[in-house]
Amino acid sequence: GENVEQHPSTLSVQEGDSAVIKCTYSDSASNYFPWYKQELGKRPQLIIDIRSNVGEKKDQRIAVTLNKTAKHFSLHITETQPEDSAVYFCAARPSGYALNFGKGTSLLVTP
Amino acid sequence: DTAVSQTPKYLVTQMGNDKSIKCEQNLGHDTMYWYKQDSKKFLKIMFSYNNKELIINETVPNRFSPKSPDKAHLNLHINSLELGDSAVYFCASSLPSGSTEAFFGQGTRLTVV
Numbered sequence: 001g002e003n004v005e006q007h008p009s010t011l012s013v014q015e016g017d018s019a020v021i022k023c024t025y026s027d028s029a030s031n032y033f034p035w036y037k038q039e040l041g042k043r044p045q046l047i048i049d050i051r052s053n054v055g056e057k058k059d060q061r062i063a064v065t066l067n068k069t070a071k072h073f074s075l076h077i078t079e080t081q082p083e084d085s086a087v088y089f090c091a092a093r094p095s096g097y098a099l100n101f102g103k104g105t106s107l108l109v110t111p
Numbered sequence: 112d113t114a115v116s117q118t119p120k121y122l123v124t125q126m127g128n129d130k131s132i133k134c135e136q137n138l139g140h141d142t143m144y145w146y147k148q149d150s151k152k153f154l155k156i157m158f159s160y161n162n163k164e165l166i167i168n169e170t171v172p173n174r175f176s177p178k179s180p181d182k183a184h185l186n187l188h189i190n191s192l193e194l195g196d197s198a199v200y201f202c203a204s205s206l207p208s209g210s211t212e213a214f215f216g217q218g219t220r221l222t223v224v
Contacts, residue, residue, distance in 0.1 A: 032210040043201065043215040044154065051210050087152055098144050098167055099213055101154040 002027040004092050006102025014110055019080050021105045023090035024072045030092040033066060033073050034099065038087045047088075048075070080109045114138050117202045117216035124192055125224055132187045132219045134202030140214075141207045142166075143185040145177060148199040148218070160185055161207055192223045 003026040013019050025033075034049035050057045050064045050073065057064050061080075066073040077084055087106050091099040117134040124130050136143065144167075145157040159167035163179040174190045185202060202216040 034212060038152075043217050045215070046212045049212060089154060093210075095210075098156040098159045100156065104152045104154075106152075 002030055002092050002094055002097070002100040004090060004100050004102040006090050006105060008105060009103065010106045010108070012108045012110065013080055015080060015082060017080055019075075019077045019084070019107055019109075021075045021088055021090065021107075022072060023074070023092075023102050024070075025092040025100075026071065027092070027094050028068075028071065029094040031095055032093040033064070034091050034093075035062075035064060035075050036089045036091065036101075038089065038104075040086075044089060077107075080107075082109050082111055085109045115202060115204055115214050115216040117200075117219055119219060120217060121220050121222075123222045123224065126192055126194060128192050129188070129190045130192060130221070131189070132200055132202075132221075134185045134187070134216055136183055136202075136204040136214070136216075138204055138214060140204040141182055142205050143179065143182075144203045144205075144213065145185065145187050146201040146203060146215075148201060150198070154201070158185075158187075189221075192221075194223050197221055197223045 006023045031052040036044035037047045038044040061078045063076045087104045089104050090102040093099045115136045142161045144159045157171050158177045160179045176188045179185045199218045199220050201218045203213045205213040
């Protein structure tokens with residue numbers, strides 16, 4: 001099955017700095033790569049996703065890049081704010097199967 | 112309107128008991144899932160149903176039995192609860208296509224004492 005590795009497990013940045021989270025996946029059939037944000041005690045919620053026919057996608061302060069050859073994808077958050085503090089999960093999905101998640105990155109943005 | 116709702120939100124029970132968690136989605140999705148999130152926050156797929164049929168059953172003890180009466184509902188029944196079953200269980204749903212978002216319920220925090 002699909003195996004998703006995510007790094008780092010914790011990340012602390014100062015407000016205004018950028019944060020980068022990296023993931024690798026194992027199944028070359030995976031074609032969908034979402035990123036979820038989970039605040040304490042809440043459900044995971046999608047913040048951005050990318051499909052295998054695209055190399056980069058941006059939505060305001062958030063961007064995701066995908067390198068299918070190397071089987072890795074990354075989340076970039078610019079101009080971080082304290083409300084960005086949460087656990088972030090990457091995931092990969094081979095077509096027709098469930099999302100397989102990385103182990104999460106706990107991001108702390110300090111004022 | 113809640114898209115994916117699960118009940119109860121909290122469940123505290125003794126070892127050996129049997130309990131159920133219910134999940135309903137009003138998004139018209141064909142595919143529903145159960146995920147387990149342990150104390151280290153790892154989200155692990157347990158089951159996946161497509162149009163009431165089981166399509167994924169990860170390595171989960173057979174004390175866990177999902178039931179899908181229709182494509183809008185996926186319930187999880189757990190027999191003979193053990194301490195290690197304590198976790199947050201999330202229901203989710205999506206369209207069957209591989210390239211679409213999964214929507215999560217609010218989670219059920221199960222504590223076995």
